[in-house]
Amino acid sequence: MQFDAIIASSFENVSYLAGTRIQTQRLIPDRLALVLWPRDGDLALVVCSIEESQARRETWFKDIRTYEEFEVPPIAVLAELIRDTGLGRAKIGIESHHLTAAHFEELRKELPQARFESCDRFLDRVRMVKSPTEVQQLGKAAQVTDQAIWDAFLGARPGQREVEVASRMQLAVLEHGAQSVAFCILTGDRTTMAHPDPSSRALQGGDVLRTDFGGMFDGYYSDLARTAVVGRATKRQSDTYSALWTAHNGAIASIRPGILARDVYQNCKDEFARNGLEFGFSHVGHSLGFGLHEYPLLAPHVEEPLVAGMVLAVESLHDVPEGYRFHVEDLVEVTDKGHRILSRRGDWDKILETGPR
């Protein structure tokens, strides 16, 4: 690597490097957990004393240093570790898109002779190819999540409240391996809003039921979007969904090792045109793992070639002028020969009409 050492500070990178899952990294941002990764030498961890017993249980690192919250600044403990390692004048990578301005300022004061550079992209690329175990975990999480949506949507009927449908989905993932729900977007009438919480509004026949839903499974996200119609779909709804599904699967079909992320984006755009759909998104998917939007994104500026072992959440959406949105999202593994869709348990080939058969 092009750094003498790297400081990892985000939940994603600390979890990946140290093997920990310290929830408070996300919940209490100032309670820093930090990994020092020297190019030559052993990795070391700095954690709050409150998290020490969990960290020792989870990590394989031998050098674990702790700080007492509010008594010793975590950055001071990190700086001491860096000096101990002989890196006080080194070129050090920081997660410039995670480390806060205040903590970076502290670090510069503690180590005035070190040179700091962004290592965000370097760490993105370290994490972008998943191990077979990670693929299996992400695939299982996707299957559970898809089944949860399918079952809840099948049962959704006029009069049921949005929150009831959402609760069914959430319970199902919790019962099948998720430790928590990461996010749950669901609506029957505010579908053109990107991220609405489910409301206590009662569903009506003809509503377009849209969800974008994910759980947290041993640190890994699931993230799927599905659309259905409550009761009977109109022909226009049915046709529009079919066009979107065709375009979506067309974009997925182009996924194989060697293709650039931006070309999958372009293929999706072409598929939309071919199927008579309007296209207006900044990306059509992203890698998934400890983070929700991981590198590479499937976006016009991303020249990363796909490689086997990447796991991508590929999504397509279409706004209908009448004021609703269709949205589908699947999880796709890049394999040696091409790709494999990991997320299909329900039968989403045609628009799902919810409620009594």
Place this chain on the structure above:
Amino acid sequence: MQFDAIIASSFENVSYLAGTRIQTQRLIPDRLALVLWPRDGDLALVVCSIEESQARRETWFKDIRTYEEFEVPPIAVLAELIRDTGLGRAKIGIESHHLTAAHFEELRKELPQARFESCDRFLDRVRMVKSPTEVQQLGKAAQVTDQAIWDAFLGARPGQREVEVASRMQLAVLEHGAQSVAFCILTGDRTTMAHPDPSSRALQGGDVLRTDFGGMFDGYYSDLARTAVVGRATKRQSDTYSALWTAHNGAIASIRPGILARDVYQNCKDEFARNGLEFGFSHVGHSLGFGLHEYPLLAPHVEEPLVAGMVLAVESLHDVPEGYRFHVEDLVEVTDKGHRILSRRGDWDKILETGPR
């Protein structure tokens, strides 16, 4: 205020100032949402175009500016807004414990003549007193959460898996007003770890069942900790719990307007000594709201006087040498006359023995 303008960037402060609940602020940190709050003039919002329809629906701000993700940097749009407002050379407050090093660097390049200072504490103090509506929301969330824990704990019996108890709690809060589960720590054998996820281990008679659990209710957290014993408690367990409960309530009893946050900490420490318990924590509670650990913390370095309208999560825990931990946490409103406990639905006065009566 001591700034010509403030830039709010965190979910907590943007939600509070703009009235929005943009979930992706937490899930996709680089998709910035920013509030400019000039001392003289109207507040304005910068959001990603993807979030525009939701933002317009939720905020009362008139000036909303958008950026296309990956095409225009959000900081560039913010900087243009600042220049338009005539603040290009002003003293500007930033959330230095939220804004990342990379975004701060961009901001300094865009506005080389502005002076930037931390406004973290200023914004903390803006949010620290809750309105009656906020108190009601936090109280309702606490009641639902306490009832959920009580019901799930009452039913917990040997052979049941930790995740099953956790699922019951989680479903209950989702059915009663939470949009999502914020965190769910639960264990019967790893109680001395601070934040373990529930596992698939089957509970055994005599296990100390401990949870620290919170939901997300319209943007507001709940956060309660409870402890029980699976089956029959030993006399030592029962006595230890009673001592902890007495100390905990003693600390709460000292809460009233005018007392300093650090003095509640000291009172808790004194109560522990009086009840023969070991004390070793950096804080004994924190304010609660859009954030999990809000200001003021009940900690030795915090000289903030409590005022009516603050809502505090007060927590006490005690490690028993045999290798388990008791932990209790309640939500307390500071009132004109003293305080009011918002979080008691279950009967937690004696150690709860779970399972068949």
